[in-house]
Structure formats: structure tokens, C-alpha cells
Amino acid sequence: MGSTPPATVYWSNFLSNIDWRKVWTLPQKFLLTNKVKEVSFKLIHRFHPVKQYLKKLKSDIDVKCSFCEQHPETCTHLFWSCQFTYGLWKDVNRLMVNKSFSDFILYFRNIIFVMILVIKMVMLFSC
Ligand SMILES: [Zn+2]
Numbered sequence: 001m002g003s004t005p006p007a008t009v010y011w012s013n014f015l016s017n018i019d020w021r022k023v024w025t026l027p028q029k030f031l032l033t034n035k036v037k038e039v040s041f042k043l044i045h046r047f048h049p050v051k052q053y054l055k056k057l058k059s060d061i062d063v064k065c066s067f068c069e070q071h072p073e074t075c076t077h078l079f080w081s082c083q084f085t086y087g088l089w090k091d092v093n094r095l096m097v098n099k100s101f102s103d104f105i106l107y108f109r110n111i112i113f114v115m116i117l118v119i120k121m122v123m124l125f126s127c
Contacts (some may be wrong), residue, residue, distance in 0.1 A: 007045045015109050023113050043075060043112050050078050079111050 007021055023044065027037050037040040042048035051073035067084040069119040079085060089106050096104040 003086065005045070010046065011044070011112070015112075018113070020108070040113070043079065048075050050075050075112075078109070080108050 064071045095107040
């Protein structure tokens with residue numbers, strides 16, 4: 001009998017209806033680079049080395065976002081709410097809608113659980 005990964009408890013506080021079986025098994029079903037798997041794993045388990053995380057290890061780190069230099073660099077900010085990143089996601093969403101997923105709406109959960117987005121993009125570009 002396995003134990004529940006702490007990440008599932010954490011993310012379930014913010015996001016509902018997460019299909020954890022898919023989150024854990026999809027990376028093995030598709031040919032993804034190790035880097036994509038690594039980033040996804042670190043995001044899900046909340047130890048991606050953003051500055052706010054690194055500050056726990058080295059207290060004198062400037063935690064300002066590497067892109068905008070206005071907000072603390074957290075995973076949420078860096079991968080979703082930063083004005084620069086958000087512009088990228090708007091373009092990705094527009095591409096997905098224009099190419100074939102007319103009802104596609106990119107949510108924060110798609111970014112955190114990278115695999116869902118990657119798999120949709122693989123489907124899009126393999127047609
Ligand atoms: Zn930023």
C-alpha cells in the first residue's frame with residue numbers, strides 16, 4: 001500500500017477534480033524529453049528552483065522575478081501571472097483555438113500539470 005504524495009494534498013487545496021492517475025501515468029505514455037518531465041515533476045512537487053524557493057537555501061537572494069523584476073519569483077508568478085509569461089500563454093491559447101481545439105481554454109492547472117498541455121500540443125502538431 002502506497003502513501004499519498006504530499007503534492008496531491010497541496011494542489012487539491014487550490015484545484016478541484018485533478019485526475020492524479022493521469023498526472024502520474026501520462027508522462028510514460030508519450031515520448032517527451034527528460035527536461036519536460038523534469039520541469040513538470042518539480043512544479044508538481046513544488047521544488048522548481050524559482051528565486052522564492054532558493055531563498056530558503058540562501059537568504060540573501062533577490063527574489064524579484066527574472067523577467068519583469070517587479071514581483072516575487074514564485075512558481076505561480078513565473079509560470080502564469082508574470083506579464084511576460086502570460087503573453088506567451090495567450091499566444092499558445094490562440095494557436096490551440098485557431099488550429100483545432102476551438103473550445104480550448106488554457107488554465108493555470110494546464111501549466112502546473114504540464115503534461116496535459118504538452119499532450120494536446122503533440123496531438124495538434126502530429127496531425
Ligand atoms: Zn514577472
